[in-house]
Amino acid sequence: ISTATTLAGSNFDNCMMNASGVYCMDSDELLAVENSKAATFVTKSGTLQPRKGNPEPRYFETEFGSINSMGLPNNGVDYYLDFVSQDQINHPGKTYFLSITGFNLAEDLELLQKVTDSDFAGVVELNLSCPNVPGKPQTGYDFETVDAILKAVFDVYHKPLGVKLPPYFDIIHFDQMAEILNKYPLSYVNSINSIGNGLYINDDTETVVIKPKQGFGGIGGEYVKPTALANVHAFYQRLNKDIQIIGTGGIQTGKDIFEHILCGASMVQVGTALMVEGPVIFERLTAELEAIMAEKGYDNIEDFRGKLNYL
Numbered sequence: 001i002s003t004a005t006t007l008a009g010s011n012f013d014n015c016m017m018n019a020s021g022v023y024c025m026d027s028d029e030l031l032a033v034e035n036s037k038a039a040t041f042v043t044k045s046g047t048l049q050p051r052k053g054n055p056e057p058r059y060f061e062t063e064f065g066s067i068n069s070m071g072l073p074n075n076g077v078d079y080y081l082d083f084v085s086q087d088q089i090n091h092p093g094k095t096y097f098l099s100i101t102g103f104n105l106a107e108d109l110e111l112l113q114k115v116t117d118s119d120f121a122g123v124v125e126l127n128l129s130c131p132n133v134p135g136k137p138q139t140g141y142d143f144e145t146v147d148a149i150l151k152a153v154f155d156v157y158h159k160p161l162g163v164k165l166p167p168y169f170d171i172i173h174f175d176q177m178a179e180i181l182n183k184y185p186l187s188y189v190n191s192i193n194s195i196g197n198g199l200y201i202n203d204d205t206e207t208v209v210i211k212p213k214q215g216f217g218g219i220g221g222e223y224v225k226p227t228a229l230a231n232v233h234a235f236y237q238r239l240n241k242d243i244q245i246i247g248t249g250g251i252q253t254g255k256d257i258f259e260h261i262l263c264g265a266s267m268v269q270v271g272t273a274l275m276v277e278g279p280v281i282f283e284r285l286t287a288e289l290e291a292i293m294a295e296k297g298y299d300n301i302e303d304f305r306g307k308l309n310y311l
């Protein structure tokens with residue numbers, strides 16, 4: 001039995017990695033994922049300059065998941081480019097993911113120029129949940145801007161690149177986004193980012209649990225799995241087959257990974273559960289997924305990927 005996968009033209013020993021933002025802020029965290037059973041890692045979204053992010057508390061674990069309004073704290077894209085370029089030397093032939101986000105199109109292009117000028121040989125993940133001009137929704141919900149960004153990006157960048165998408169909740173939005181995405185030579189789309197602007201309350205103190213944005217923050221964990229599976233499958237149904245899918249959202253067990261793959265995912269990313277359990281989680285997830293595959297008689301993930309049945 002193998003949980004190996006191929007994504008963005010690279011082969012991976014298995015189909016699991018961290019989600020950007022979790023266990024990927026600095027070299028210690030990235031090495032912890034590297035030395036775990038995860039197939040690879042993605043960095044925290046790097047910006048042109050390092051950022052401190054929002055005041056704490058900015059992350060809170062709830063019974064069924066998490067809420068966060070981190071505010072994009074990161075060491076800056078140069079830090080991650082330096083780290084991965086060195087890591088590539090220590091692990092020849094291994095493919096890593098570098099997440100980036102600009103605050104406008106010019107910044108996105110400047111970030112990509114830095115990647116082009118570096119020794120980075122992996123896959124770029126462009127975070128489209130990034131903020132947009134004030135007064136407009138996040139980029140992923142501004143379809144014309146997504147189109148303009150992808151056109152400009154693929155005019156200048158010609159190596160493997162995928163986009164991290166926020167969740168969509170309307171079938172017409174799946175249709176409209178897929179129509180845009182299908183125009184570009186994307187390696188993959190990664191669905192979903194956290195469900196934006198949720199609210200979690202401490203009833204004893206009658207208070208929110210995170211400081212930024214009056215307690216509003218992105219929701220992750222068990223809460224988001226049905227939305228994550230729907231976004232993975234909706235894009236699997238609509239995207240041309242050379243745009244692969246990374247499934248992110250609500251993964252806690254091998255069963256959750258099995259469901260993401262059944263919906264069409266070629267790789268999965270673990271966020272909240274990795275935050276809770278640490279990188280050792282990848283050993284448990286591997287064993288659980290392999291047990292399910294053995295029980296069902298599947299040798300590899302292609303035996304069941306995307307093969308969700310309808311009634």
Ligand SMILES: CC(C)(C)CCc1c(C(=O)O)[nH]c(=O)[nH]c1=O
Nearest residue numbers: 069070071072129130131194218
């Ligand atoms: C939400 C943004 C700060 C605009 C982007 C970074 C980000 C954050 C964050 O750094 O607050 N949290 C998430 O759950 N997803 C994200 O993509």
